[in-house]
Amino acid sequence: GDSVTQMEGPVTLSEEAFLTINCTYTATGYPSLFWYVQYPGEGLQLLLKATKADDKGSNKGFEATYRKETTSFHLEKGSVQVSDSAVYFCALRSPGGSYIPTFGRGTSLIVHP
Amino acid sequence: DVKVTQSSRYLVKRTGEKVFLECVQDMDHENMFWYRQDPGLGLRLIYFSYDVKMKEKGDIPEGYSVSREKKERFSLILESASTNQTSMYLCASSFEGSGRISQYFGPGTRLLVL
Numbered sequence: 001g002d003s004v005t006q007m008e009g010p011v012t013l014s015e016e017a018f019l020t021i022n023c024t025y026t027a028t029g030y031p032s033l034f035w036y037v038q039y040p041g042e043g044l045q046l047l048l049k050a051t052k053a054d055d056k057g058s059n060k061g062f063e064a065t066y067r068k069e070t071t072s073f074h075l076e077k078g079s080v081q082v083s084d085s086a087v088y089f090c091a092l093r094s095p096g097g098s099y100i101p102t103f104g105r106g107t108s109l110i111v112h113p
Numbered sequence: 114d115v116k117v118t119q120s121s122r123y124l125v126k127r128t129g130e131k132v133f134l135e136c137v138q139d140m141d142h143e144n145m146f147w148y149r150q151d152p153g154l155g156l157r158l159i160y161f162s163y164d165v166k167m168k169e170k171g172d173i174p175e176g177y178s179v180s181r182e183k184k185e186r187f188s189l190i191l192e193s194a195s196t197n198q199t200s201m202y203l204c205a206s207s208f209e210g211s212g213r214i215s216q217y218f219g220p221g222t223r224l225l226v227l
Binding site: 100 | 117146153155156158203215
C-alpha cells in the first residue's frame with residue numbers, strides 16, 4: 001500500500017538557517033504530493049503541492065520538487081524564521097478514487113532567534 | 114475562506130461516557146474526514162464520508178462511529194470512552210474537481226478521558 005516516510009525530528013535551527021525536511025514515498029502510479037504545516041494549537045494547513053513529476057510546489061518561501069526517479073518530495077527553505085516553528089507533514093494521494101491522503105508522521109521544526 | 118469548525122477545542126470526559134465531536138464545514142464539500150493525531154504516530158484516519166449518509170471505515174475505526182445527516186456536518190461518536198482514546202481529533206473536508214484537490218482542516222479537539 002501507499003506510505004510516506006519523513007525524517008524524524010525535532011529539527012532545531014537558528015534563524016536564517018537553511019532548512020531541508022526529507023520525505024520519500026511508496027505508491028503505485030503517479031500520486032499527487034503535498035506538504036502540510038501545523039502551527040501550535042491549530043489544525044493542518046496545506047502549504048504546497050505538486051501533481052506530476054518534476055513539478056515544483058512553492059509557498060511562503062518553501063519549495064519542494066516532485067522527483068519520480070528518487071520517489072522524493074523534500075521540503076526546503078533558504079532562510080527560516082522563528083515563525084516557521086511548526087510540525088510539517090508530507091502526504092500523498094494516489095490517483096483515482098476519493099480523496100484520502102496518506103500522511104507521514106510529521107517533523108517538528110524549532111527555530112531559535 | 115473555507116471554514117471547518119469543531120464544536121470544542123478541549124474536552125474532559127470520564128471512562129464509559131458517550132462523547133460527541135461535531136464538525137461543520139461551510140463550503141459544500143462532498144468529502145469529510147475524522148483523524149486522530151498522537152505523538153510519534155502522525156495522523157490516522159478513523160472514518161470518512163463522501164456523501165450524506167455515506168461513511169467508510171478508515172484505518173482505526175474500532176471504538177468509534179460517525180454520523181452524516183447533513184452535507185455540512187460530520188459527527189464522531191465515542192460510544193463508551195476509554196483512556197486510550199485520549200488524543201487530538203482533527204476533522205477535515207475536501208473538494209476535488211477540475212483537476213484541483215483541496216483539503217481543509219479544523220483546529221482540532223483535544224480530548225482527555227479520565
